[in-house]
Amino acid sequence: MSTRKPERRTKNAAGEARPGFFARMLDTIERVGNKIPDPFVLFLLLFALVAVVSTIMSATGATYEIPGDDSGPHEINGFFTAEGLTWLTTNVVDNFIGFPPLGVVLTILLGVGLAQRTGLLNTLVRKAFASAPQWLLPYVTAFVAVSGSIMSDAAMVVIPPLAAMVFKAAGRHPVAGLLGAFAAAMAAFSCSPFITSTDALLSGISNTAMQSVGHLDPTHVSPVSNHFLTFSIAIVLSLVSGLLIDKVLEPTVERAKAGRDKVEEDESASASNEDRPDLKLDPVLTASEKTGLRWSGLALVFTVAAVLAVTLPPGAPMRNEDGAFLPESPLLSSVVFLVFLTLAVPAVAYGLSTRAIRSGADLTRMMGHTVKEMSGFIVLAFVMAQFLELFDWTGVSTWIAIKGAEALEATGMTGFGAIVCFIVLAFLINFFIISGSAQWALFAAVFVPMFALIGFEPGFVQAAYRIGDSTSSVLSPLNPYVVIVLGFLKAYEPKAGIGTVIARCLPFSAVFFVLWVSVLAIFYFGGLPIGPGMYPHL
Secondary structure, eight states, X not given: OOOOOOOSSOBOTTSXXXXXXXXXXXXXXXXXXXXXXXXXXXXXXXXXXHXXXXXXXXXXXXXXXXXXXXXXXXXXXXXSSHHHHHHHHHHHHHHHHTOHHXXXXXXXXXXXXXXXHTTHHHHHHHHHHHTOOTTTHHHHHHHHHHHGGGGXXXXXXXXXXXXXXXXXXXXXXXXXXXXXXXHHHHHTTTOOSSOOHHHHHHHHHHHHHGGXXXXXXXXXXXXXXXXXXXHHHHHHHHHHHHHHIIIIIHHHHHHTTOOSSOSSOOHHHHHHHHHOTTOOOOOSOOHHHHHHHHHHHHHHHHHHHHHXXXXXXXXXXXXXXXXXXXXXXXXXXXXXXXXXXXXXXXXXXXXXXXXXXXXXXHHHHHHHHHHHHTHHHHHHXXXXXXXXXXHHHHSHHHHHHHHHHHHHHHHTOOSHHHHHHHHHHHHHHTTTOOOHHHHHHHHHHHHHXXXXXXXXXXXXXXXXXXXXXXXXXXXXXXXXXXXXXXXXXXXXXXTOOHHHHHHHHHHHHHHHHHHHHHHHHHHHHTTOOSBTTBOSBO
């Protein structure tokens, strides 16, 4: 009689091993996620849905009353009426041009594009990696990755393969550097010690969404409204990421016996290099690059000094009429310009020094390529703007917000518990709607007014959303950057799959979620500002 133990994994009719529970769950998520339309089509469908619902509600005499507003019941405006159709035809251009994130994001990305295409950002990343000793390497990698969102989505393509190469050169496992950098950059994408285009994008959507509760006098959301929180959590997550890479990820990779050498050319990395000719993975800086860094540093010092000269002296132009900076001042209103300036001026200085910029035509070309890469966002912004304006004009968003607030009040969850539930919802929805801006546009239209009605500042709600949105991105098989980093990983582990990437990044997601919520709770219960002039409560 055989003593052989039966196989633990069952087989299907074809005799193949049946996938485990986790693999089946990923397959289900992928199948469900693939049924969600493209964001452009999604917002077209949502526009149509609001148009139909608003017409029905208007025809049935639906009304709503805004707490604290004595003007009486407000009627729902139906889209499929003479007034509604006229509203669209006369406002479609204004809706688009007036969409707050449009100009703000494009302005900041022009600066990011210059810094990237002149090679400045890439050189700074390489400089940070090359100067790190072996024991400190995971922590430097984590800090660079967490800060990498200043490069926008380029961080997910540039930093992981660079980290793998530097890890290998230092005698550590390259796969730990690759996946550790990706997990830190992706799961902490919405927090950074610097102001990024994400701050500008989210704040613009928040301001659009809070138009319906303007009577509550919520604080204007600016790109720095979450900065105290994001700066604090960026430091915490950088340290924790380094610890996870060193004590969890690298031992896991070692036990899995992942290869330390590439078994074949990484086609995805090569393709990325072709698309971005300024991308270099050599950690050793050339004499030209070192000179360029010195000139860019001097340019940054000069820029900061010029800003301080018009900010610090009493009666300086950047102060408000009372001589202060809060609650409103030219300084806070100039954040977008200042971010652009601190990116563009050092980038131009670097480019002139390294000869990446030889004439004004080069500046035009570099910024033109940046705008070209943003064409998809511009198209999406058009339909997003129409949906958000319709949602507000019909009154459906306000009606939902009031009913939602009443439901939350009925359950007694009007405090931090309601915020945690909102974070969990954002975490789960992010598995299916990968675009952070698209998801926030949808969420903000409902939850910003709803939470405002129970006393929360829009900037605080935005900060809570960023937690759920960031921490689950690294776990979604629908995330295109998960697929891209899998291509990098296959160069070391040909049999690796999406499940490999997700399983090894899962500790980062779980730990980041807990720590981020905990830090948010400290700000909330301590009544601390999460940004200049932005507190948790109205």
